[in-house]
Amino acid sequence: MVPAELAAWMQDRQVRIEAVLEGLLPSPSVEPCRLHEAMRYAVLGGGKRMRPLLAYAAGEAASAPRALVDASAAAVELIHAYSLVHDDLPCMDDDTLRRGKPTVHVQYDEPTALLVGDALQSLAFQVLAQSSAEAGVRADLVGRLATAAGSRGMAGGQAVDLAAQGRTLELAELEFMHAHKTGALIRAAVLMGARCGEPLAPDALRGLARFAGFAGLAFQVVDDVLDATASTATLGKTAGKDASDGKPTYVSVLGVEGARRFAAGMLADALDGLGPLGEAGGRLAALGRYIVNREF
Numbered sequence: 227m228v229p230a231e232l233a234a235w236m237q238d239r240q241v242r243i244e245a246v247l248e249g250l251l252p253s254p255s256v257e258p259c260r261l262h263e264a265m266r267y268a269v270l271g272g273g274k275r276m277r278p279l280l281a282y283a284a285g286e287a288a289s290a291p292r293a294l295v296d297a298s299a300a301a302v303e304l305i306h307a308y309s310l311v312h313d314d315l316p317c318m319d320d321d322t323l324r325r326g327k328p329t330v331h332v333q334y335d336e337p338t339a340l341l342v343g344d345a346l347q348s349l350a351f352q353v354l355a356q357s358s359a360e361a362g363v364r365a366d367l368v369g370r371l372a373t374a375a376g377s378r379g380m381a382g383g384q385a386v387d388l389a390a391q392g393r394t395l396e397l398a399e400l401e402f403m404h405a406h407k408t409g410a411l412i413r414a415a416v417l418m419g420a421r422c423g424e425p426l427a428p429d430a431l432r433g434l435a436r437f438a439g440f441a442g443l444a445f446q447v448v449d450d451v452l453d454a455t456a457s458t459a460t461l462g463k464t465a466g467k468d469a470s471d472g473k474p475t476y477v478s479v480l481g482v483e484g485a486r487r488f489a490a491g492m493l494a495d496a497l498d499g500l501g502p503l504g505e506a507g508g509r510l511a512a513l514g515r516y517i518v519n520r521e522f
Contacts, residue, residue, distance in 0.1 A: 301350040
């Protein structure tokens, strides 16, 4: 069960980011209407918003004004949403269900889904470029997100994932894949949120990066466990699909209980990174525990 104080904080930030995204996405009444409608369909009304939550929590740790973190939180979520739209396409993971509703290419069509992903990616960088942050901060945020989303981050990890289908990977290979595919964007969310605040001491910044790296991997380990153990109704996406597609996962390498122990170890390493932040890292620590103990 999520502690009441954390649950209230999460709900407040989830409502906030939903309103921010609602205001940033083009209206479906503006041409091209169908594309704009599909973009909103892909982004609004679903998801845990874990990346924005981490951005807001890191912003708090660095005493950043919440309004200044909004752009980073939204930009990271737009990149994440684009990645899900493309990931679900027939040429990738070929899935028909996402967040409890038909995937974008099913609800609309494949060309529209491709364009939705393209447009959401572009919008993410537009949001950062037009944010109220100081020019040097804006440039740094754009660079961080671009690296996290590109061939040295999420896209590169997806390429490794596609090439690995039907193969058995060693644990180190699996970690490399998910440090890029999943971890890079989570790490970016944390570091971008912190960049919106006061400069952190070098040891605190290193610790924050350590937390983000281990938390990102732990998130994927738990995802693999849930894919193997939870229902489609609980997940809002097709359960058991990784195994049916012959994908290497932490469960296929370590087993369910082994993967759970591995996630717990990563949580301990992540929390250790927050030491230099002291009490300021409390919210991030709570989210780290939530990531590992969540049920969907």
